């Protein structure tokens with residue numbers, strides 16, 4: 459079947475299933491999720507003709523990963539999204555087993571996609587594969603045509619560079635050149651990033667290995683992204699298989715960044731230490747874009763490979779985090795939800811100066827589609843926090859709490875309902891003995907921004923629909939200086 463027919467076939471399946479799927483209990487109300495079937499990495503995140511375009515790894519026919527298509531959605535304001543027809547289907551000899559992750563760039567009035575064509579050369583998918591880099595373009599931002607010169611990069615470069623694991627191009631322009639970074643590893647399974655340069659997106663010159671891991675830094679780096687904030691070059695990437703260290707690296711794979719300086723002549727990035735992007739359970743393969751206002755916006759796949767995904771029972775899997783603005787402060791990224799999300803706020807409820815010692819329920823502070831902002835004075839308490847998606851009859855709760863002795867915030871999903879369990883922790887300093895929490899709940903997710911985006915914790919949860927309680931609690935006295943709650947709709 460040719461490319462266009464494959465898309466028509468997939469679109470029919472999506473249309474026939476979506477109406478039922480969107481009514482199922484864990485389908486998000488304000489996050490991007492596939493209409494039906496599987497989703498993983500965000501791809502081609504871009505600002506084109508006044509709108510944000512978001513593509514994603516997608517298998518339309520079942521809620522399991524399969525030969526990858528590129529799903530597509532767009533938004534004017536990063537708050538409401540509209541699904542568009544599938545952009546890419548695996549249809550050619552060079553991408554027949556999947557159009558893997560990649561990125562987008564506007565040139566003149568056209569939108570170009572650069573992606574990895576994947577072909578399995580045997581059943582052992584770790585060792586028997588061929589990955590090449592390809593481009594496709596569109597005049598209308600909806601229908602894409604693969605380039606006749608594909609693949610534009612057909613083999614991995616010489617050197618200590620694995621010949622097959624070679625994927626996820628992120629392209630940008632600087633001066634006269636286009637640049638792209640690719641995820642790679644050495645022949646000894648050490649993650650690294652390759653840098654290329656081109657004048658036309660078709661002829662690519664390999665410049666150098668821009669960065670290679672040392673120590674506990676994973677066996678393969680996926681989904682690299684390089685961008686500049688305030689004169690500093692930031693490499694964002696997703697190292698597979700780092701070993702846990704203290705509070706960090708407890709997920710199967712990690713997403714994080716290093717800050718430094720990319721030498722555009724040598725192709726080498728000098729950089730500082732790896733920092734985690736998110737301290738929760740479910741952030742992977744983040745991708746950024748810059749918009750008209752010059753903001754650097756990031757979003758990620760809100761799942762983790764090999765985690766249980768109970769939504770598969772309802773014929774879909776995977777979601778994308780809320781779009782977040784990144785700024786750099788003292789060498790660390792500060793990450794906040796985009797302000798446009800305020801347009802989704804309804805029915806505000808607010809409280810001030812509430813003393814808590816033990817448990818506290820606030821009238822009308824509950825729900826499953828919620829934005830909540832709380833400033834808490836820790837006073838002399840040893841522990842304090844809140845439980846969300848609570849249902850005492852069912853014993854369901856998701857707990858977010860701070861311990862003033864260890865100075866650690868914990869996200870506990872042991873009793874969240876169905877699905878994966880466990881805790882994640884992040885070290886956090888109080889500010890003037892106060893903790894600021896900014897929380898977004900959707901049908902099956904929690905996104906917690908701590909102290910104005912100094913740390914973020916993201917996780918999927920799968921509670922019962924009736925589990926809508928929110929409770930504050932403390933050991934010792936605290937004061938809720940300010941509580942603001944909205945329904946998000």
Ligand code: FRU
Pocket residue numbers: 498499515526558559574625626641680681742743
């Ligand atoms: C990351 C990843 C990418 C690859 C894609 C395949 O989650 O493994 O490296 O291109 O997913 O769907």
